[in-house]
Structure formats: structure tokens, C-alpha cells
Amino acid sequence: MASEQPNETPTNPAIPAPSAEAGPCDEAAAPSKKGAKKAEAKAKKEAEKARKAAEREAAAAATAAVAAEDHAKDNYGEITKDKKIEAETMHLRDLGEEYIGKSIKLRAWIQNSRMQGAKMAFVELREEGSWTVQGVVAASPEGKPVSRQMVKWIGGLNLESFVAVEATVQKPLEPVKSCKVSGYELHLTKVYLVAPAPEMLGLGLAAASRAVGKLDDEEVGEGLEAKLEGVSITETTPAASLATHLNNPAMHKRAPVSQAIADIRIAVEDLFCEYLKERRFKKFHPPSLIAAASEGGANVFRLPYFEKECFLAQSPQFYKQFEIAGGRKRVYCVGPVFRAENSNTPRHMTEFIGLDLEMEIEEHYHEVMHMLEGVLLHIFKGLATNCREEIDLVRTVYPSEEFLLPEGGKEIRLTFAEGQALLRAEGPSEYANVRDDEDMSTAQEKALGALIRKKYNTDFYVLDKFPTDARPFYAMPDPENPEVTNAYDFFMRGQEILSGGQRLHLSHELEKTIRSKGLDPNQPGLKEYCEVLKSVGCPPHGGGGIGLDRVVAWYLNLPSVQLVADYPRTPKRLSP
């Protein structure tokens, strides 16, 4: 029999209905004190224990009395060894016509519940991200699996508790619009509580499923307010701040939008690796612990290491080059890099995942640029096809325009000087005098991104030939013009996501450039680096490093990279 009262609020299944919420959960009692206090506390505890035991006994007796009259008493309650469900386990994604009338087992979270009088309850069950289904439980006379007591107990379970249920699959009278699985409902015959949620959640699923309300960064990023304006926040569920989201990781992650972002992030990494593996790139793992601050010493974390000192790698740069010197023609790596930069912006983190590659150059460094463009286009196209559903779900929460790719698959490349010229000619008046030999600011980059979008109809482009002063000592100078380098940045929606270029592969030239930058090739870190390149004949090579979280954030036009990283780390956040 189909239920007569399907949950009828016609909402977006991606955003659960509002639910009760409160501040962070209460903390456990303070630990016991020393000495005399300890003894006292112990005595008190014993007394309390005895009192509680008595209470429990009384309660148990009362429950037993009630249970005696409860014909369904074995079909619900906290799970124990004896409470078993024999039916086959089913996953909501697999639910189809062949299950109608059959008894199945499901393990899921209680997303919502609603009593309908004293004899009936509707329970929204969620499994694996955003898969939800309506559960119905209705009390019947003796001999049937459900009692009034059972309905009441189920209706009283805290939201986000985890349960194991036995149910019969039925067709509802009307599609259940509030659930992703709208064509079936589950008539519950057993419900066992596997793990209870607290009465008050630090962050409810409804708020977790909405756009963050406040970023709490020093620099919130241009256009964030505009970005968040279009977002649908119901009146009953106020938006939670980014901090509240991140302080409640389990609930933040349970939101379908978070799961979709996490799935897109995995897809980006997989697409990156897939493309490179097909082109004979070999993976390796650079170390995080290194003996010297490799790239000048600024913004690097340092720590005691037995009798010595050590540093956290800011990039795998040197090690990628060692791999090339070591005879691997093409390498890539995926792993954390660390920046001790006190930047509180929506695009900075102190630890983030870098997608890096390095390869031999045969004739020209544009071979590398072409490879990097290729892998990024592969990622963008892969996302648009493989992650359509996830992207659409994210857009219901964080609206964004489709990410524009250059037409006909051809790349948009400008030299740095051409970019500056465009800014001077067509950009805001404050950029009328930008110079070709000075690096761009973030604001300049964004302004240029807008100009390029207008002119070339793309959100993805490359700036090549960066000025020498804007690049590190290992950048290869342009042989035609020593003022610029064979180095480039890649941009998405006017924001940098990749830095790379050709490297100096001849150690005498490298040492010369190190000196010209006012550094000493014999200083710790640089010395070992130069020695490796000097120790063998190292072929010409180049590469680039991609910030994984930035690619995802700017592709989806999210307000912060902290919504992408699994556990973002910033100057202010180390936990959880």
C-alpha cells in the first residue's frame, strides 16, 4: 500500500528542508582534580553512579512494562547483537522496479522526520551523498511489524542519526518531490539505531547545504558580495559563516553541495593523472622535509629536526628537476606544498595540493606550454561531461556562468607585454601606466581577465614571457631578449592557477643567474641544487605547477578555495 501523505513540500532535492539548529555541542565534564579533591570526587562519583544505576533499573522496569504490551518491541531500538536484519542490503542508487514489493535492508541517515498523528511518521533517509528516499512507518494491530510505540520512537530520533532499516519497497501515490528517489518509498518494518546524533547539531544540514554567509577573510575578493547575492537562502534557515561550516566538518561535508565539490575535485586530479600517464609521464613523490629554504627563504615553515633544522617544501621544483636529471623524461606529482605566508584571502592557504609536471624539451619550451594547455583543456572538458550533475548541483547553491573555453580548441596566448598593453589601452584608468618589466597585481590580473573575456570569449588563457624580475632564479631567459623569460602563468576567470616555464639546465648558467639575483650559489639549499645539475648532463626541460583547489574554485566560481580543500589550512585555521 502506498502512503497517503507523501511529504509534499516541493523543494530542490539538493537542499534539505530547514531543521532545528543550535551552537556547537556541549563539552564533556571537566577532568577530575588531584589529591584530596580526587578522593572527594571519587566518592561523589560512586554515589552518583549508584543513584544512576537505581534510576536505570526503574526505567528499565517501566520500559519492560511498556514493552510487554508492545508487539513490535523487537523491531526497533538501539542495535544489539540480537537485533538483526536478514534482508539483502540495497543502495538507493540501485533502486528500481524489480524491488517493488520486496523486503530490503538499508543503512542511512535520518535527514528529516515528521509525525502524522500518533500512528504514522514520515522519515527522510539519506545514503551516499545526496541519495534520499521517503520512509513511511504506520502502526498496525498486533501481529503486524509496527506498533504505536515504535512510531513514536522513530519520530523522536535525532536528525543525522545513523540507522539500519528493514523495509518493503512501494510506489508512492504521487512522486516524492522532496527526495532524489521520488518514484519509490520505503515502508519500514524494522528500524535500529546504529549511531545517535546529538539533540542539537552545531550546523544543521539545511544551513550546511546553503552558500556560506560570511568568509571572514581580510580580503574577501572582488565581487564576492555580488556572487553571494543571487544565492537562495530561505528565511527560516539563515546562512552559516564559513567558520561555522569548517568548525563542523562532519555536517559541512554531509551537505550534497560539499560532496559534489569534493567529487569534482577528485575528478580534476584523476583527469590530470590520466592525461599525463597516457603521454608516458611517470609519477614520483617529492619530499616535504627539506634541508634548506630552497627559494630564497621567505614564507617558509621551519622546524627542529633532531640536532638540525629543517624546512617544509614550498614546491617540488628542485625535485622535479632532479628527476629529469635522473633520466626520467617526463614526471608528475600530486602532493601537499607549504607556504608560511600570512595572507588571509579567499585564494591563499598555508598547505595545498599541487599538481606538478616537468618534462624534457626537444626543440622549444612551448612544447611544455602546449602540454599544460592540453592537460587543463582535458580537465575542463572532462568535468563538463563526467561531472555535469555535480556542477549543476553546485550551481543551485553557488550560481555561476558556464566556464568559457577558447573556441575551436585553439589556445589564447598573450605575452606579458601584450597583456600590459591591453590593460593600458582598454583597462581601467589606474592601469594607464602599467610597465612591461613589473609584475601584475591580483587586481590587474582580474581586470585583464575581464578584457580578455570580452575580446576572446574565453575564461582560460596564458600569459607568456614574464619579465625577468618577476621570476625566480631558475627561469630560463628568453635567448632573444634577456629582459624576459621563457616563463608563463595560466589564468582562469582572471585568476592565476599555474606558474611555469623553462628552467636553466646548464649549471654554469644557473649559477650566473643566481648571482645576478643577489643570491649565493653556495648557500645551503642552492648548493645542493646546483650540485645535482652539475653532476651529470641534464637535458633542457620545463614544467609547471597547478593549484588543485584553485582550479576547482575558479571553475565553479566559488567564493573561496577553503570551500574546496578537504581540510583547509590558513594562518588562522589549523583545526579540525
Added chain:
Amino acid sequence: MASEQPNETPTNPAIPAPSAEAGPCDEAAAPSKKGAKKAEAKAKKEAEKARKAAEREAAAAATAAVAAEDHAKDNYGEITKDKKIEAETMHLRDLGEEYIGKSIKLRAWIQNSRMQGAKMAFVELREEGSWTVQGVVAASPEGKPVSRQMVKWIGGLNLESFVAVEATVQKPLEPVKSCKVSGYELHLTKVYLVAPAPEMLGLGLAAASRAVGKLDDEEVGEGLEAKLEGVSITETTPAASLATHLNNPAMHKRAPVSQAIADIRIAVEDLFCEYLKERRFKKFHPPSLIAAASEGGANVFRLPYFEKECFLAQSPQFYKQFEIAGGRKRVYCVGPVFRAENSNTPRHMTEFIGLDLEMEIEEHYHEVMHMLEGVLLHIFKGLATNCREEIDLVRTVYPSEEFLLPEGGKEIRLTFAEGQALLRAEGPSEYANVRDDEDMSTAQEKALGALIRKKYNTDFYVLDKFPTDARPFYAMPDPENPEVTNAYDFFMRGQEILSGGQRLHLSHELEKTIRSKGLDPNQPGLKEYCEVLKSVGCPPHGGGGIGLDRVVAWYLNLPSVQLVADYPRTPKRLSP
């Protein structure tokens, strides 16, 4: 025309013939001093510069004079913009009959060279790991591409220099046994030096390709001497110590044996990910920077973090559990973990790559054990089929017996108590009194491994139900016997490669266990951990962590994990 003098030393192509070797390369001159000394140094430098310039001019003039008589002068020398090879680039792995008589381009290292009189030279060229081919260069009269001067110049190139060559593919009179490509040889018509190697290598390829001679660890590991005894070290090329290998990473990595080990390592990681992805596991990236020493505080690296203090994660344990609490049913991660343990043994590193997984448990924690056994068997079987060539190559350098798997695909599982009983009954006499409630030593583990191999004919097995005192606070006690836990270790050739088990998922039970271990659930690190699990209903779950380098090392029976890691980190080694 095929050459008349193929290189005829009948050696293993995996091990290059001995070559000249020396200590580490010379260092560059010391940096200039301050003040007066600086000026003085500058003046000296200028004078030196002028002298060198004059020298260069004279040398150039002399070269020009010689070049004037050299009909092949454009066909060799340092590469410049004008020195181009128009022929199509070829890779040695693709070399086949269709190339005979054709002109090709190849970029490769000079692995060996030998003058044959003044008019001919044989050059062994290496590309992509272990692909080698014989190059022949013979002087001909004017009008032909090779001159005597060119032959002499080529014969004088330093080994391990990187060159671009143009050559005609020919069939040799006899197969070239010393090269992997034995059925073809290259008649060189142009040779350009792209990147010179130094005259003296810190580690020659011949030594790099042999087993390490000395591990330099406090504890070298039982059986190492025996392991290294069978290794073929020719009289002319003494074995280099592990330290020499690691101090010369580019040459160490160029050895075919190192490339094979690196390829096997990649395969292990790929097989791990492939198996889990197929079973709906989701990848994530746990943080390395954490706010508190999570697992008790011993052996953890700590560092200043802006105004605060921070720690490097010893494992992704807490974060894997947060993912489960966050609604991901099955997760895995691959990334570095850190141990500040002053252990100088062949199985310890301070940074290593962990392969971790965590999953919901439906009925019993053996579901997790079964998954872990499954993924490891998938790895072992995958290696045996996909990496046959690499494994065989490694065995020519580090001989080992085939890794034995349980017959018929059935797993070998003993309880910890059964393992101890076997040790008491059949092990060495010093283990006659080992106890069921105390953890095993490494020596005990190895002795047990030998007994199990004899009894069950397997190098891979599981010890289950570890005593409570040997496991961390988050381990789930066995509901039948609180003296032991639902936790296990996995072994390869008697050495632990995986630790795992079921975790406490109910926060009140977790807090109770934390207290019973003498810890305070409100201490930093533990508090945040308990709070996340308390903040929602978290389903039962379990998992395990695999040491990537150990799996490879023990599978191949290598003398140290430092031969597996790309850039091993130990208490004594942070560089390069």
C-alpha cells in the same frame, strides 16, 4: 653498411660496463667577502675576466683554424640555434625493421664510448631508463658527414653527457649483446652536445647499477649480509655505499635497477587506487599540518605556526574517520606522513608515503580486513603480471625468491594469540615464554614469519586480535573479550606493512577508552577529535594504513626502504 666491430663484451644489458669514477664533483669558488675585501675581490675578478676573455679568443681562433680544414665541422659540437637535425625523432622502444636505412633523430645519454684507432668510435647511447643502442661513427673522406676531428671529439665526450644525434639505422653484423636494442645499430651522421657531464662522476653508472655495498644503519637487518652475498659485483667496479648512491641522486636514478624499482613503486600505488575506485572508494587529501599531537605526542615533529604551534601528522587516522562521519562511506588517501623517531634501521624513514583507507562496516570488521587483503592481493598479482620485466631486472641486482601467496587465493589469518602459541611451540627457544598480552618485537615477527612460511607456504598473512595494550585508544575492543581488540597487522616476509582495525565510533565509548589509557579526552587534539565524532551519528567503521615503500621493499626483498623512496628522509638524511 654494418659496423665490423660491434661491442662484444657479453654482459647483462641491465648492468652497464664499468666506467671512470671519482669522488663528488668539485665545488664552486667560495663567495666574495665584505667591504675592502669585496673591492679587492672585484678588481681581481675583473683582471681574471679579462685574462679569460683573451684566452677564449685565442682558443676560438685556434678552433677556427682547425675547423677550416674540417669538412664535417657543422655536424658536431655544442648545440646552437644553427645546428639543427631535421630528421624525425625516434624512441628506441619503437625501433623496428621499417627504420632500416632511414635517417632518424635521437636524444640520449652517452653511456659508454670507445675509440677504435683514430678513425672510428663506438658510442653506447641510452634513452628512457634502460633502452640502449650502439652508435657507430667512422671518418670518411671529404663530402661524407664524418671527419677524423668529429670522431675524436665524440670519443672525448664525457660519459653521461646528453646529446642529440642524427643517424642512419642499420643491422649490425652480429647482435650487439651489450645493448638492450641488440638488433640494430645507429650510424651517426651528426652529434650535438646538448648538456655536458662533468669529467669525473660522483657515482658511475656501473656502480649505480650494482647492489649497494653498505647500508650505514645502526641495525642492518637480519640476513642483509646473506642477501648481499649473492650479488654479482665485478672486480673492476666496487659497490658504492647507500650513502654514495643517495648523495648522487641523478646517477643513482639513472641506473636501470633504480628506474625499475621506481616503476614498480608507481604500479603499487596505481593498483591500490584502481582496486578501491572500482569499489566506490573516494579519494581525499588529509592535512599534514595539524593543531595537536594527535596520538599521544611521542615522535611528532612540531613547528612554529604564526603565533601558535603546529605538528606534522603522523597518520591521516582522525581525518579518515572525519570523512566517514561526514558521510563518505569509503575513502582512501595517498600522501606523506611524518615520524620524528630516531630509528636508524632499514625499515624506518621520518617521512614516507602512506596508502590509507577507511570504510563503513555493515556487519563485521572482517569486511575491512577482507577489503585490505583484496587490495594487497590485487597489488601482488598485478605486479607479477604487469611488472614482470622490472622485477626480473631488479633480481639481477638484488636476488630474491618469488613472493609466495597463499594457495587457492584463500587468506592466511591467525589471531595474535595463535601466532604467539606457534612461536612458543615451534620457534627459537628464546620465545618459549612469549605472552599473549604483550606486543611482538621485530625479531619475533620475523621468526613467526619463517614459521608461517614453512607451515602455510606463504609470505603474506594477517595477525588479528591484537592485545588491547598494544593498540591505540581508538581501537575497538573485541565485544567477546576485552583483553584484545578488533585490530590487525598485515605482514610480508615476516615484516609488518599494514596496521589497522575497527575504530570506536560512539563518542562516549571513545572517551571512556581514552581515559582508561591514562589520557584526557579534553586535551588538545583529542578534544577536537572526540567533538567531531560526537557532533553527528557516525556509523561503525574501520580501515588500515599501508607503508608504500615497505610493500615494494619487502616484495622485492631489498635491503632497505631507502632504495624505494624517491628521496628518503631519515634522522641522518634530509638532502638532497
